[in-house]
Amino acid sequence: MSEDCQTLGWHFYCDPAKTEPAAQPETPPSPNTAPESAPDPRERIKAIRDKLDLLKATAILDPTEDNVAAYIRFQREQLDRASVFSDQWRRTVWQNPDLDYDLVRPTGALAKRAWSDARKQDAAQVLAALPERYGVFYFFKGDCPPCRAMETALKPFTETHGLHTMAVSLDGSRSSAFPDAVTDTGQAARLGVTGEHLPALALFDTAQGAVIPVGFGALAADELERRIYVLTQVEVGHDY
Template sequence: MRAPLTLALTLSLVASGLPATSANAQLADSVFLSAPQEEPEAAREAVPAQVAEQSGGDFYCRERRLGEWFYCEKPKAKPSEQRAQQPTQSSADQLAAISKQLEEMKARAILQPTTENVSAYIAFQREQLNRASSFADMWRRTIWQNPELDYTLQRPVNQLGKRTWLDNRTADKNRVLASISKRYGVFYFYSSACAACEVFGPIMRSVSDRFGLTVMAVSLDGGPSKAFPNFTVDTGQYRAMGMQGQQVPALVLFDTQTKRPMPIGYGVMAADEVMDRIFTLTSVEPGSDF
């Protein structure tokens, strides 16, 4: 193919009046060499395996074979990157593994009390104690610097703070109980044959007199009460208050606004305990004291 093309170029130069020198022949050769050559069929089919795996389009990546520099091939992950991609063990699993290892080393030291086994157990145990000490120290430092996390600000534990808290609590309780009779009343269930009721009756009388609290004494067996001569006989009040069985003495706080009964407790209680329970049921949100 080259000889006819060179001859044709030479003849065209002669026809145009230019001498067919060797330089012109070289020019024709250079034109021929710069012309696109047709790639053999076998060469076109010999596509490397990595080119077939390229993720880009056929024309952009497969034909032009641009490789990973033009985002046609996904670069292979380095060994360090492969290790980093592996899922790490959770903290809970790590702690469980430490506990298991500690128990195993302890058992080995007991069953095989050699110097090596006992020394290994003591060293590993000391390591965990140091870790626990660091956690405890960081715990208290965090509490000091974050008052919203300090529970002792709500319920002091030191002697001075606890006394101050109790004084404030007593003042709040007295203020609430001074007006408790405006909304609440108490059902006092008893039995004339109950020895505990004989003891508890006068206590409830003192509570009623001190705070002006209305107490309705209800006899389950129809017998009288020395502390409450104006008693009434149970005609279903016990069950209406949500009480079960026949346990006496029993106290139920009744809200005259919501018509909702709230059992205070059973058995003999001191006057302060009765009023503390009434204050808690009426003025303290559940969970705020703990």
């Protein structure tokens, strides 16, 4: 009670002096309190899909003009959205060479021709050096029409590139293209050739002592060149 209030006598009631409440210290934010996050774009995409499915189902089950029109309009909105994304995608690729796979494997006529010419030159050099390290295993049967077709391409291919070829007959039959063919005595099984898919062609790497399957079925000369180049020169995941 203040001094002025005390001088008024006992029959006066005075309110006690008001005091300002002490300022409370601000509570620092808890380090574990996460700030309010922005809406998850994945939830927005899910909501769009759900709405599109709902409008479609509604239009199918109750194909009134309004229901069908609502579905078409909403679907067109999403197609427009996809078109904008696609356009921005190509612009981004054009302006960022590290994102442009066309620089690795061209698709344009001019660049593709230059790439193909360079590849042919590299392949020719590889094939020229191939006999120094590789030989060819050729597996066939006498009653195998694809084998006869394969031989018409394989024989001139191996002769042109000087590749030593071991032709192996799985049923003991002869080959007019490879008269020195031997009868299988376990070679096929060791190389994983079952005889189910013939003809079968593989390279033998004398440097590594390893066998590299090239393919099964009749293959033309240009396909043989392409496969041999890729299997012997290109790392997995590159130039694809």
